[in-house]
Amino acid sequence: MPNNGQTSPKGKLLRDNSWTINRRVVGALLLRELLTRYGRNNIGFLWLFIEPMLFVLVVTAIWSATRTIHGSSIPIVAFAVTGYSSLLMWRNMPSRCAGALRSNLSLLYHRQVTIQDVYWARILLEFMATSTSFVVLSILFYTMEWLPVPEDVLQVLGGWILLGWFGAGLALTVAGLSEKYDVIGRLWPPFSYLLMPISGVAFIADALPPKLREIALYLPMLNALEYLREGWFGSLMQAHYDLGYVIAFNLALTFAGLSLVRQTQLNTSEE
Amino acid sequence: MIKLTDVSKDYLTKAGWRRILSGINLTINPGERIGILGRNGAGKSTLIRLISGAERPTLGTIERNMSVSWPLAFTGGFHGTLTGADNVRFICRIYGVDFEPRFRFVEEFSDLGIYLNEPVGTYSSGMRARLAFAISMTIDFDCYLIDEVIAVGDERFRNRCKVELFEKRRDKAMLIVSHSHRYLKGTCDRFLLFNEGTIEEHDDFEEVYFRYKATLGEAFESKEQMIAAMQ
Numbered sequence: 001m002p003n004n005g006q007t008s009p010k011g012k013l014l015r016d017n018s019w020t021i022n023r024r025v026v027g028a029l030l031l032r033e034l035l036t037r038y039g040r041n042n043i044g045f046l047w048l049f050i051e052p053m054l055f056v057l058v059v060t061a062i063w064s065a066t067r068t069i070h071g072s073s074i075p076i077v078a079f080a081v082t083g084y085s086s087l088l089m090w091r092n093m094p095s096r097c098a099g100a101l102r103s104n105l106s107l108l109y110h111r112q113v114t115i116q117d118v119y120w121a122r123i124l125l126e127f128m129a130t131s132t133s134f135v136v137l138s139i140l141f142y143t144m145e146w147l148p149v150p151e152d153v154l155q156v157l158g159g160w161i162l163l164g165w166f167g168a169g170l171a172l173t174v175a176g177l178s179e180k181y182d183v184i185g186r187l188w189p190p191f192s193y194l195l196m197p198i199s200g201v202a203f204i205a206d207a208l209p210p211k212l213r214e215i216a217l218y219l220p221m222l223n224a225l226e227y228l229r230e231g232w233f234g235s236l237m238q239a240h241y242d243l244g245y246v247i248a249f250n251l252a253l254t255f256a257g258l259s260l261v262r263q264t265q266l267n268t269s270e271e
Numbered sequence: 272m273i274k275l276t277d278v279s280k281d282y283l284t285k286a287g288w289r290r291i292l293s294g295i296n297l298t299i300n301p302g303e304r305i306g307i308l309g310r311n312g313a314g315k316s317t318l319i320r321l322i323s324g325a326e327r328p329t330l331g332t333i334e335r336n337m338s339v340s341w342p343l344a345f346t347g348g349f350h351g352t353l354t355g356a357d358n359v360r361f362i363c364r365i366y367g368v369d370f371e372p373r374f375r376f377v378e379e380f381s382d383l384g385i386y387l388n389e390p391v392g393t394y395s396s397g398m399r400a401r402l403a404f405a406i407s408m409t410i411d412f413d414c415y416l417i418d419e420v421i422a423v424g425d426e427r428f429r430n431r432c433k434v435e436l437f438e439k440r441r442d443k444a445m446l447i448v449s450h451s452h453r454y455l456k457g458t459c460d461r462f463l464l465f466n467e468g469t470i471e472e473h474d475d476f477e478e479v480y481f482r483y484k485a486t487l488g489e490a491f492e493s494k495e496q497m498i499a500a501m502q
Contacts, residue, residue, distance in 0.1 A: 028364035
């Protein structure tokens, strides 16, 4: 302890195992991120819910206004909440991680902080934030009786985790690539806008013409979203997905992401 | 013990790869104080970064059996929107130590008072340096990295830093980069002179300072002349 004239025995800081250190560091980074992003006054935190809520309200309004045209029986609020939350997951994780290294570079002077920790902290925070907004919105709309209870909660959870995994793998890959090639960091936002309309935010796969559906289902996030939606209101829709494909894709993406991050780790040389 | 074996480090510049350190072998034993001299760009800070683990060597290995500090009084890790207290809390968290007693120490040592609850972004550079030094002293390392530091704060603060570092932490290893002969001479047991990517080891300060001056192009004709000039 400082200031009492005594110092600790040699090697004391080296004795914890790496899992303990990892958890500690990621936790500390996560709290730091939380504070710097949302600040002390909790108004910043509210935007987490307000933004998706506005989206859901607008979609619901348009849908209800055009009910006479499409005559569909899908529970629209459930459709909008699941769609937008899934979009938040796979779009925000990569954008938070691309360039995260630059603002945290000086932290690498602490022996136990690694580049991977920086990314994991952001991924976890994003996952927690999106999940919180998903759950809070669902409960809110449920109490307003706009939203039915999920038919299979476990399947919804499974779909959500698959989406989160996809987001994490994508985030690591985009982050690793953007450290290697600046241009990737800049191209990701426009690219994510391109993906948005075909990723199922605003349609279910069954509504597409078969040819187009086949192509769209190459997107893992659409598969995961279909699975999630089937868990929520499967009796009202025909879902199309291939879980094996999503898992294989996620595995490959995670592997690519981790190896790219490792390369970054070996090459970092600034500050 | 920290052991560097055949360590080299290359950096990519516009003119291609440049080797900043080449084939460094160095052992740092517990409790040793090593002074580092060399002209700007000779690779001193690079060595500090490699030992701290902020960067990896291009070639060679670094073994560490001692815990190594971040460069002392380093202010770069502060986040401007976080308060001084938040920054202390962050450090305590990543090192897994209790916050309360360390915060009391920082409060007392840094003399920052109520400013500890203000964002670091509002601090003057002197205040930042005081906070950074105080935080550096809250974690007990086996080896401290010191890259030109004690020049912060007023006379009184500098003296307190000296007591904290060189008296209370007498038994710890230290790596000290400095251009000041007054500072290095009394403090260190061994000296490293950096020159064009390699290091020379010396035990005698007069010898190493003489050669250091020569690499700067300010060579003295003899050691006696140098010693006279140093007084």
